[in-house]
Amino acid sequence: MGEMQAPVRPISTASGTAPPNTSPALRCEALAVSFQQNGVRVPILRDISFSAAPGEFVSLLGPSGCGKTTLLRTLAGLVTPESGAVFTANGPGRMVFQENALFPWMTVLDNACFGLEIEQTPRAERESRARLLLERYRLGGREKAYPHELSLGMKQRVAVIRGFLSNPGLLLMDEPFAALDWQMRLTLQEELLDLWAQDSCTVLFVTHDVDEAILLSDRILVLSPQPGTILGEYAVPFSRPRPPELSVRDEFVALKRRILADFGDRLTGARSAG
Amino acid sequence: MASAIRQAHWAYSIWLPFTLLGVWQLAATAGWLDPLFFPPPSKLATAAVRQFLQGDLAFQVYSTLTRSFLGFVAGTVAGLLCGAAMGLSARAHRSLEPLVSALYSTPKITLLPMLMLLVGVGETSRLLIIAAGCFILVAMHTLDGIASVDPHYVDMARNCGASRRVLFHRVYLPACTPHVFTGMRLAAGRGLVTTLSVEMVSAGEGLGNVILHSWQTFSTERLYLAIILTALLGASLHQSLRALEKRLIPWRKQ
């Protein structure tokens, strides 16, 4: 198998990222995961090595089924790797799940506060912190609603808010906006960047949308089809805050074109609207 | 489907019973039915007022209600404990499974003679029979509920750092409540049914006993009254448990 040479590019220090010398918030070394399927060991991830600086926003871009969710679950401590090691500065990452990201039996408010509840933050304090964010992201008045009474976009908003409210050192987001329509996705992306700007947490964001990866992140890692491994790495040097019309600027389009030229054939399922 | 049921006017739930009563009344007054065997509903209504005011009918209803309630509570508590033990421990599951499945497929009333030999012919044997029916349903649904807790939510809570205690009361307990409640609702209905059967074969009072006794003495009015009261009890039990379910499980998609 002639493995394609990964075009690894040096990480440029985009505004907002920490200098590369501080100790990383997350480091994976030669991580491999396999699952038992019908009695056969199937490799899902192999030789995953990368790190993320504190406060860095890193996207993982990869085709469906390549093991993105599995990688996040491993970093969250929910899957035990077959070999390799994960180092995190502040314990396992907090996950925002791809599906059913809210507990159906808890209200919006309880869902948003759940991380703080576990940390035994007093009720009054955790609820006022959650109310503040719910209010700001247009969920005011819906605190007592149950997830089945919310739209998909609202549910994902609550899930993102819970992620940030649980004081994560590392936030692992698994395609939180994949099922939303374009308009809603733009809104939630903006809200996410807004929340992240006020927090110092490191974000690992899984997506198979090239535009989304460029718009949000400081750095993009491209994964291969199963068994997933890191094929390439791109720095995204655009300054923040990033205006929505960034996606039609030449430098954005040039980066997108480069990623698609390198990996377009392997990112089947990636959207190319823009 | 469910939402269509909720949207229909409440009158839809009563027109059919009332029409049937109307037909019955018509047939009885027109002389198509023998009023000795089938007294018209109007006569039943006056008989009902009389029997409630002067007779013992209220007492009979009360006996049936307390008997089935006590049996239900005892069976439910035992069922919850047994189901939880079976759901949480593989050893308990293995040990209790044969007994539970044997009890499941045995008509509880057939155990009455044996129980009367064991604990005597008094109220205890009746309550045990009623409890046994409730026990099985609650135990099985509790077991089901625990087995069907979605591991995704367990992962989600663990990822937030939940302890075993938090996992239990924030994930396992609410996740299996709908199943447990279904078990309890079915058990309440089964409890009433078993109570009636037990009263027909062994008790000296209660609606089941009234039905048997009125048949033997050919008191048709009393017979029909007891049957109608039994049906009303069953229907109101079902309705109130449905309402309670909505309050207790507000997150359930209706």
Ligand SMILES: Nc1ncnc2c1ncn2[C@@H]1O[C@H](COP(=O)(O)OP(=O)(O)OP(=O)(O)O)[C@@H](O)[C@H]1O
């Ligand atoms: N618990 C499991 N047991 C066995 N195989 C699994 C398990 N979880 C995932 N897999 C397999 O691992 C592979 C990667 O799955 P994963 O969910 O990580 O993909 P993904 O990249 O997140 O896909 P998508 O973009 O569709 O969400 C798939 O082939 C899947 O069948």
Ligand SMILES: [Mg+2]
């Ligand atoms: Mg996935």
